[in-house]
Amino acid sequence: xxxxxxxxxxxxxxxxxWWGYRRWVSPHQERxxxxxxxxxxxxxxxxxxxxxxxxxxxxxxxxxxxWDLPPLASRMLAAAGWSFVALTFLAxxxxxxxxxxxxxxxxxxxxVPLVLVILxxxxxxxxxxxxxxxxxxxxxxxxxxxxxxxxxxxPAILPDDPEELLPPPPLVQGWLVAVGVITALWGAALxxxxxxxxxxxxxxxxxxxxxxxxxxxxxxxxxxxxTSWRSAPLAHMMLAMATVYGLGLALASxxxxxxxxxxxxxxxxxxx
Numbered sequence: 230x231x232x233x234x235x236x237x238x239x240x241x242x243x244x245x246x247w248w249g250y251r252r253w254v255s256p257h258q259e260r261x262x263x264x265x266x267x268x269x270x271x272x273x274x275x276x277x278x279x280x281x282x283x284x285x286x287x288x289x290x291x292x293x294x295x296w297d298l299p300p301l302a303s304r305m306l307a308a309a310g311w312s313f314v315a316l317t318f319l320a321x322x323x324x325x326x327x328x329x330x331x332x333x334x335x336x337x338x339x340x341v342p343l344v345l346v347i348l349x350x351x352x353x354x355x356x357x358x359x360x361x362x363x364x365x366x367x368x369x370x371x372x373x374x375x376x377x378x379x380x381x382x383x384p385a386i387l388p389d390d391p392e393e394l395l396p397p398p399p400l401v402q403g404w405l406v407a408v409g410v411i412t413a414l415w416g417a418a419l420x421x422x423x424x425x426x427x428x429x430x431x432x433x434x435x436x437x438x439x440x441x442x443x444x445x446x447x448x449x450x451x452x453x454x455x456t457s458w459r460s461a462p463l464a465h466m467m468l469a470m471a472t473v474y475g476l477g478l479a480l481a482s483x484x485x486x487x488x489x490x491x492x493x494x495x496x497x498x499x500x501x
Contacts, residue, residue: 245277265384276317279310295365308477324386339449397464409454416447
């Protein structure tokens with residue numbers, strides 16, 4: 230069963246990329262150079278990775294990720310995957326420079342620190358006899374490098390949208406600023422240590438790698454909020470991402486309640 234599951238992953242991802250190419254690349258192909266096609270494929274790969282991976286992460290399928298996550302963290306990873314689906318879908322629907330740059334910044338904030346700390350401190354936690362380990366490093370490392378490259382040399386797919394210069398309502402601006410500050414501080418706390426004084430925040434004492442996995446997602450939301458709060462269309466993208474992630478966290482805690490496992494009420498704040 231394990232071999233069958235892993236064997237199906239690549240064809241599913243390939244089919245998703247093919248569909249995404251037909252849906253989002255082909256309409257712009259006449260004006261795209263190879264760099265532009267590559268950028269759209271990177272965003273499509275992010276979308277499809279979250280779309281196909283999240284159901285397995287939600288069910289805490291041990292062969293679906295490259296290290297063994299606690300059940301709550303695995304479901305929080307699924308919530309992160311779904312939130313990236315929301316963000317990348319909105320970016321692909323209208324791939325203007327600002328919307329794609331927001332997506333690249335959020336993706337880079339999520340991937341690059343995680344890959345670096347794994348390479349520097351946590352290679353011993355990976356089973357290099359498992360093919361999934363190599364797939365993880367190929368995808369996470371390759372996507373990190375590609376994201377950094379496109380941040381430095383971003384091709385234009387569509388012209389800038391004048392609406393992106395319009396600010397969102399003050400309430401939305403204030404909400405995004407608050408979300409950005411809280412997630413940045415929360416992420417910093419999880420990134421600094423796995424064993425802090427408040428169990429409601431430091432949920433996985435002794436598991437620093439898992440704390441880092443959750444921290445980089447909080448950093449990604451903070452960077453996205455800081456980038457988007459002055460632009461109505463970009464704010465809409467980040468509100469969608471944060472809402473999906475917040476709902477996912479609430480459902481993950483609720484799932485623990487159904488299984489008679491401890492609930493972490495601190496992770497419900499996204500819905501407030």
